[in-house]
Amino acid sequence: MPSPSVIVETFTQRYVAEILDWFASLEAVVQWGGTDLSHPLDAAQIEAMLAETTGAEPARSMLAGLADGKLAGHAQVALDWKNGVGRLSRVAINPRMRGQGLAQPFLREVANRFFANPAFERLELNVYTFNDAAVRTYRSLGFREEGVRRSSAKVGNARWDTAIYGLLRSEWTPPNDQNGRPT
Numbered sequence: 001m002p003s004p005s006v007i008v009e010t011f012t013q014r015y016v017a018e019i020l021d022w023f024a025s026l027e028a029v030v031q032w033g034g035t036d037l038s039h040p041l042d043a044a045q046i047e048a049m050l051a052e053t054t055g056a057e058p059a060r061s062m063l064a065g066l067a068d069g070k071l072a073g074h075a076q077v078a079l080d081w082k083n084g085v086g087r088l089s090r091v092a093i094n095p096r097m098r099g100q101g102l103a104q105p106f107l108r109e110v111a112n113r114f115f116a117n118p119a120f121e122r123l124e125l126n127v128y129t130f131n132d133a134a135v136r137t138y139r140s141l142g143f144r145e146e147g148v149r150r151s152s153a154k155v156g157n158a159r160w161d162t163a164i165y166g167l168l169r170s171e172w173t174p175p176n177d178q179n180g181r182p183t
């Protein structure tokens with residue numbers, strides 16, 4: 001079956017309000033964005049991220065995935081220009097659109113955009129080990145598990161394990177265009 005189609009563009013201020021109700025609890029916010037964030041997610045937290053997306057070598061890129069004209073996905077890449085490393089983070093599919101196979105085509109295009117810049121050699125990510133849908137998606141894109149930081153996150157009274165995954169430029173297979181050529 002062909003992958004559902006997702007168009008990727010820059011995530012801008014116009015999308016901020018739409019993403020705020022995607023995470024219903026502290027656990028959901030942290031699963032998405034890590035322990036530095038608080039619940040409820042508010043515009044100020046997203047705007048602080050957007051403030052890092054400017055300049056010649058921004059600290060972060062923020063992307064929106066659109067399906068049928070609706071905001072279907074969000075992802076960020078924290079950019080380490082010195083080492084040529086990006087950290088894929090804050091990946092989410094709109095909760096009203098999950099389970100439809102949108103995550104893989106969305107992130108495939110996000111990774112494609114990242115590796116289009118020759119300054120970068122490695123894309124890495126952190127994922128909580130219980131997050132099966134995320135792990136399946138990352139593995140399907142070619143990410144390899146590199147280790148687990150056991151008991152590394154404190155969320156309320158719970159502690160979560162964080163797995164580290166990496167994907168090198170030499171391991172990345174770009175998607176083909178309509179004519180079957182690598183994009």
Ligand SMILES: CC(C)(COP(=O)(O)OP(=O)(O)OC[C@H]1O[C@@H](n2cnc3c(N)ncnc32)[C@H](O)[C@@H]1OP(=O)(O)O)[C@@H](O)C(=O)NCCC(=O)NCCS
Nearest residue numbers: 032091092093098099100101102103104127132133134136
């Ligand atoms: C992780 C996330 C982006 C995946 O998107 P999705 O729309 O739910 O998943 P998809 O429909 O694209 O399916 C992706 C894979 O996960 C599997 N999957 C989907 N929901 C699942 C679930 N609840 N439990 C286990 N596996 C699941 C699918 O079968 C598919 O695997 P396959 O390709 O091997 O068949 C989405 O669930 C999400 O936004 N989660 C909340 C935020 C989050 O956890 N972000 C990741 C931070 S690291």
